[in-house]
Amino acid sequence: MEMxxxxxxxxxxxxxxxxxxxxxxxxxxxxxxxxxxxxxxQEAIVVGVCYGLQREDFICPIHRDMGAFLVKGVDPKRxxxxxxxxxxxxSKGKDSFLHAGDLERGIFGATSMLASTLPVAAGAAxxxxxxxxxxxxxxxxxxxxxxxxDFHETLNFAGIHKxxxxxxxxxxxxxxSTPQNAxxxxxxxxxxxxxxxxxxxxxxxxxxxxxxxxxxxxxxxxRHGEGPxxxxxxxxxxxxxxxxxxxxxxxxxxxxxxxxxxxxxRFEIYLEKKGYNVDQMKAETExxxxxxxxxxxxxxxxxxxxxGKEAMEDLYANPF
Amino acid sequence: xxxxxxxxIRDAMFEEMKRDENVFILGEDVGILGGAFKATDGFxxxxxPERVIDTPxxxxxxxxxxxxxxxxxxxxIAEIQFADFISCAYDQIINMAATLRYRHGGGAQVPxxxxxxxxxxxxxxxxxxxxxxxxxxxxxxxxxxxxxTAYDAKGLLxxxxxxxxxxLFFEHKYLYRxxxxxxxxxxxxxxxxxxxxxxEGSDMTFITYSxxxxxxLTAAERLEKEDGLRVEVIxxxxxxxxxxxxLFGSVRKTNKVVIIHEDRRTGGIGGEIAARLAxxxxxxxxxxxxxxASEDTHYAFSPPLEEFILPNVDKILAKARAxxxx
Ligand SMILES: Cc1ncc(C[n+]2csc(CCOP(=O)(O)OP(=O)(O)O)c2C)c(N)n1
Ligand SMILES: [Mg+2]
Numbered sequence: 209m210e211m212x213x214x215x216x217x218x219x220x221x222x223x224x225x226x227x228x229x230x231x232x233x234x235x236x237x238x239x240x241x242x243x244x245x246x247x248x249x250q251e252a253i254v255v256g257v258c259y260g261l262q263r264e265d266f267i268c269p270i271h272r273d274m275g276a277f278l279v280k281g282v283d284p285k286r287x288x289x290x291x292x293x294x295x296x297x298x299s300k301g302k303d304s305f306l307h308a309g310d311l312e313r314g315i316f317g318a319t320s321m322l323a324s325t326l327p328v329a330a331g332a333a334x335x336x337x338x339x340x341x342x343x344x345x346x347x348x349x350x351x352x353x354x355x356x357x358d359f360h361e362t363l364n365f366a367g368i369h370k371x372x373x374x375x376x377x378x379x380x381x382x383x384x385s386t387p388q389n390a391x392x393x394x395x396x397x398x399x400x401x402x403x404x405x406x407x408x409x410x411x412x413x414x415x416x417x418x419x420x421x422x423x424x425x426x427x428x429x430x431r432h433g434e435g436p437x438x439x440x441x442x443x444x445x446x447x448x449x450x451x452x453x454x455x456x457x458x459x460x461x462x463x464x465x466x467x468x469x470x471x472x473x474r475f476e477i478y479l480e481k482k483g484y485n486v487d488q489m490k491a492e493t494e495x496x497x498x499x500x501x502x503x504x505x506x507x508x509x510x511x512x513x514x515x516g517k518e519a520m521e522d523l524y525a526n527p528f
Numbered sequence: 529x530x531x532x533x534x535x536x537i538r539d540a541m542f543e544e545m546k547r548d549e550n551v552f553i554l555g556e557d558v559g560i561l562g563g564a565f566k567a568t569d570g571f572x573x574x575x576x577p578e579r580v581i582d583t584p585x586x587x588x589x590x591x592x593x594x595x596x597x598x599x600x601x602x603x604x605i606a607e608i609q610f611a612d613f614i615s616c617a618y619d620q621i622i623n624m625a626a627t628l629r630y631r632h633g634g635g636a637q638v639p640x641x642x643x644x645x646x647x648x649x650x651x652x653x654x655x656x657x658x659x660x661x662x663x664x665x666x667x668x669x670x671x672x673x674x675x676x677t678a679y680d681a682k683g684l685l686x687x688x689x690x691x692x693x694x695x696l697f698f699e700h701k702y703l704y705r706x707x708x709x710x711x712x713x714x715x716x717x718x719x720x721x722x723x724x725x726x727x728e729g730s731d732m733t734f735i736t737y738s739x740x741x742x743x744x745l746t747a748a749e750r751l752e753k754e755d756g757l758r759v760e761v762i763x764x765x766x767x768x769x770x771x772x773x774x775l776f777g778s779v780r781k782t783n784k785v786v787i788i789h790e791d792r793r794t795g796g797i798g799g800e801i802a803a804r805l806a807x808x809x810x811x812x813x814x815x816x817x818x819x820x821a822s823e824d825t826h827y828a829f830s831p832p833l834e835e836f837i838l839p840n841v842d843k844i845l846a847k848a849r850a851x852x853x854x
Contacts, residue, residue, distance in 0.1 A: 241651040242829060293830035301830030304653040320655030321616060322585055355584030356616070383585055385561035391584045457560050516836030519828050 214479060217259060217416060219493055221472050224251045224275035226497045227284060230505065231274075231291060235451045239509075240291050242304035247272030249414075249446040252471035253378050255279055256419030257346060257439075261314070261427075266332040268316045268325035268347040271306055272378065272445065276348065280313045288504035294511035301514040302522065314343075322353035326362040326375065333366070333373035333436075344430040345373045351440075352383025354397050360404075363438065367404035370435035374426045375401075377440040378413060384449040385457040401438035413441030414471040417478070443471075530708040536678040537643075537699055538567050540685035541605060543715065545575055548603060551689060552579040554590055555607030564609050565645055565704055587616035591642060595625050595694075598640040603689055611644030611698055612658040625694040626669035637692045641685070645701040646674075647739055647790055648827045648838055652701075657827035657834075659738075659791035661698055661767055665800065671695040671720055672767040676741035678709050680765055683718030691720060700739040700790075707742075721769035725778070729760035732848060733778045735801060736788040737764040740839060744788050747844040757852055767797055775801065776808055783814040786848050788839055793821035815854030818847045 228246050235244040247254070254275035258267060261280065269276035277287055282298070290297030290308055298308035299317070309317030316332070318325050329347035336343045353359060354377060366373050377397045381388045394400075398408030409426065411418040419441055426437035444466035448455040480486045531539065545551045552575075553568055559582040562569035571580045583590050587608060594604035608614045614621070621642065628638050648657035664670055671693050675681040681699060688695035726741065727748055736744040741763050748759035760778050764770065779785055785805060787798035802817040820839045828834055 241831070242653055243656070295830075299829075301833055302654070302826070302828045304651070304829040307654060320610075321613060352585045355586045355589075357586070357588055384557045384564070386557055386582050386584070387560075390582050513832045514830050516832045519823060519825050519833040519836045523825060 214482070214484070215489070217255065218475060218479065218489065219497070220255045220259065220275065220279050221251050221416070221475060222493050223278055223284075223497050223500065224255060225472060226494075226501050227278065227287075227504070228274050230501050232447065232451055234505070241293065244291075244305065244451040245271040245449070246447040246451065247274055247445065249466060249470070250378055250380060250443045251275050252416040252419055252475070253376065253413045253441045253443060254348065256416045257376055257423040259420070260424070262343060264314055264341070264343045266314045266316060266329065266343065266345040268318060268329050268345070269306060270318050270322070270325070270348050270350070270353075272350070273306065273348050277306070277310070277315060280310075280315050282310050282313060282315065284500055284504040285507040288508040289511045292508040292511070293513065294508055295514040295518075296507070296511040300518065300522070323349055323356040323358040325349070326358050329373050330362045330366050330371055333371035334369070336372050337369070342431050343372070344427050346376060347373065348376045348378060350383060351377055351379040351381070351388060351397050352386070352391060354400065355391055363400065363404040363436075366436040367406050370433070372430035372433070373436045374423065374430060375436065375438045376423070377438065378443055379440050380443050380445045382445070382449075382458065384453070385455075396440055398438050398440035406436050406438070408438040408440065410440045410442065413443030414466070414469045414474060416471060416475050531678050531682075531711045532705050532708040533678045533681050533699070534565055534567060534704040536682035536711060537685055538569060540682040540689070541568065542571065542574070544686055544689045545571070545579065550601060551603045551605065552581070552597075553605045553607060554581040554583050554594060556583055556585055556590075556609045558582060558607050563607065565701065567607070567643070587613050588620050591617040591620040592624060594640045594642070595620060595628070595638055598638045599628065599636050604640045605689065606640065606642045608642060608644035610656050611646035611660050612655045614642070614644055614660050615663070618663070621670070621694070621696075622664065622667045626667050628669070629693075630669060638694045639692045641688045641695045641697050643697045643699065645704070646698040647700040647702050648822070648834060649702040649739070651829065651831070651834070652827070653829035654826050659698070659789075659822070661696075661797065662791050662795045664696060665767070665795075665797055669694070670768065672698070673720060673765060674698045674700070674738040674767060675765060676700075676703070676738050676763050678707060679711060680718050680724070682711060683716055684720070684765060686715075687717040687720050690717065695720070698738070702739050718765065721766045721771055723765055723771035723774040724763045725760065725774065726763050727759065727761040729758035730782055731757045732759045732784040732786065732852065733782045734759055734761045734786050734788055734844075735764065735775060736761065737767065738790065740788045740790050743839065743841045743844055746841050747848060750841070750845060751848055755849065755852065757848070759848070772804065772808075775805065779805055779809045780812045783812050784851050784854070785813070785817045786820060786844065786851060787817065788820045788844055790822055790839060792824055793819055794824045796821050815851050818851055820844050820847050
């Protein structure tokens with residue numbers, strides 16, 4: 209059981225990284241148009257929070273959360289086709305990147321407007337409460353998004369109604385080029401929770417176990433009617449804001465320090481200390497993952513584009 | 529050296545900040561980064577963090593704070609990183625800024641500019657391609673411009689900064705680095721509310737603005753070559769105030785009108801223009817007023833979808849030829 213869990217977690221961490229690395233490469237080759245945002249370096253957050261969720265648990269991932277889609281069970285082929293703008297993608301080519309969901313798997317598609325999924329997550333939690341369903345809603349967002357009114361409006365409401373919702377802030381210290389100290393006068397986003405009458409918790413977003421402990425405690429509380437939690441995971445994005453961005457605004461040393469706290473290498477050390485043959489595990493996992501990602505790329509490349517007139521479809525449930 | 533459209537915008541702001549110390553800029557990533565599109569490149573160094581303010585991600589705050597400073601005599605330029613995100617500041621714009629002078633009985637003014645990169649054609653998808661002008665069209669108290677050339681981008685932005693009313697400045701991101709021209713050395717403005725006749729003609733009038741000027745001109749040239757039709761092309765430049773006199777004059781001369789814009793057909797400014805022309809120039813019209821605009825759907829991402837949605841030369845030609853047959 210525990211071994212299976214360790215292997216699965218390792219698989220998802222590695223899959224997320226390989227998938228995103230490939231996406232970056234494809235973007236460089238001009239095969240993926242539109243904005244590409246890499247979550248490289250932040251994988252432990254989405255993997256740790258989403259691992260073990262129920263299908264009905266409602267998650268709202270954002271632009272760096274490729275791993276959330278993968279852990280929640282979206283077929284990597286469809287995910288890649290989404291990024292290519294193909295008909296076989298989640299939005300059938302309607303939008304790019306991660307602006308698509310899969311409600312069958314409890315994944316809500318975001319807009320670009322940062323923090324705008326938080327009110328929606330509260331509404332999902334409200335439904336779970338009204339129907340006495342034991343599920344939770346989880347909204348992911350960057351520290352930058354926590355400056356928007358939608359964040360504050362939602363936390364206030366969630367606090368009043370003790371909703372089964374978890375707010376997961378991925379604090380990577382920058383919103384595009386803007387450092388945290390130009391975004392807020394406090395050190396921890398998590399302390400905002402206090403002002404809304406519930407608990408905030410800070411953990412290392414590069415430590416899978418810390419993320420899992422913190423998230424699972426919050427999820428448990430939410431499932432048992434004990435209300436919301438704001439979790440802040442401190443982390444770092446390795447790449448620029450988008451693949452177009454050369455992050456000259458960050459000191460080189462900072463990146464090196466964070467790379468030396470890499471979440472995947474850290475998990476490998478854990479596995480090794482636990483007595484696994486990590487070299488072998490790594491080789492096997494990488495081989496398996498390469499096949500999955502190769503297959504996804506091939507599927508996406510071979511998939512057709514939608515036809516022009518499909519632009520008029522999917523606007524209404526009752527078309528006229 | 530020719531100046532690109534984006535550089536023209538930069539130069540306008542730079543020169544106005546030099547000229548008037550009440551002018552300042554606030555927005556996301558305008559300082560350290562110099563703007564997502566480099567519109568404020570070098571500004572932080574030149575003018576310092578007091579006048580070039582990197583804000584948190586908070587559009588309502590960006591616009592609201594600009595309003596507060598403006599009513600006290602400053603001349604803020606609020607940058608919205610992509611015009612699509614202007615929705616997050618909607619209340620401050622349509623309620624706070626637009627009604628401010630009105631509800632103070634004329635005893636207040638809001639000299640501010642809200643800039644935002646708008647428009648499609650760059651694989652931006654649903655939330656990085658919008659043309660938000662129609663969201664604001666029915667709101668009095670706001671001015672709105674949408675330049676098509678580098679010359680106008682600079683001149684209109686300067687005029688907007690010096691104007692005493694709130695001005696929405698929609699710059700088309702497709703044009704940023706795709707067009708350039710030699711600009712005058714000396715200071716100039718392009719007055720708000722004046723259209724430009726880009727091409728004279730007597731058989732038909734094209735009314736357009738922003739990036740759609742270019743396919744409109746191409747279509748006009750082809751109609752001359754292939755059909756012997758002389759098409760007048762009018763670039764509105766300002767959407768509010770709108771230069772009705774120039775439109776009426778042209779329509780009374782050509783008797784046929786095609787309105788071309790990238791904003792959606794339903795609710796786009798073309799509908800209002802068509803209605804006004806029908807009211808004012810009915811006797812002069814020799815055919816229906818027709819529109820070429822984006823389809824009534826969202827700005828989809830996948831290339832075939834986007835191509836289906838957006839106006840282009842062929843779509844303009846088809847409408848114009850059908851109209852010419854009247
Ligand atoms: C409402 C809104 N304003 C501006 C943007 C443009 N934008 C996209 S991502 C981003 C920075 C986001 O920072 P953060 O929330 O910390 O997330 P990170 O990218 O660091 O993961 C900005 C300004 C946007 N998407 N939505
Ligand atoms: Mg961030």
